[in-house]
Amino acid sequence: MPARSDFFDRVWKVVSxxxxxxxxxxxxxxxxxxxxSAARTVGWALRAAKGSGLPCHRVVNRYGGLSGQSSFGGPYVMEDILRSEGIEFIEEGILDIKKHxxxxxxxxx
DNA sequence: CACCTGACAAATT
DNA sequence: TAATTTGCCAGGT
Structure with missing residues (x-):
């Protein structure tokens, strides 16, 4: 397996x-x-995991904003999936992080 | 081989 | 209170 690194592997595991x-x-x-402070590396791992079947759409920044939209494939992809999973959105692109x-x-x- | 970039966050000035 | 800097890890140029 995956070479990557323990950090990446752990990130994928947690996200899954x-x-x-x-x-x-x-x-x-x-x-x-x-x-x-390795939040950056976490985002980096998600980016590398794109296509690995990882639910990266469930990972957002501390504001509840969908940071990885551009890298995910579309500006409304993550939002649509999250809404389908029962996530409440405060506004377009921003979900209720404190509730979920x-x-x-x-x-x- | 060295420097820069990149889905962020927290601390310090 | 806001703006700036540093920390983190790996990958790409």
């Missing part, structure tokens, strides 16, 4: 653990990985 209807932020993932925030390791429960 996100329950449907929930979202998480780069900062929380990075923090879970051990480096809270999920924390890695927090368990689905």
């Amino acid at each position: 653990e996100i329950p449907l209807g929930k979202v998480t932020t780069y900062g929380h993932i990075a923090e879970f990985l051990g480096s809270k 925030l999920w924390i890695p390791g927090g368990e689905t429960k």
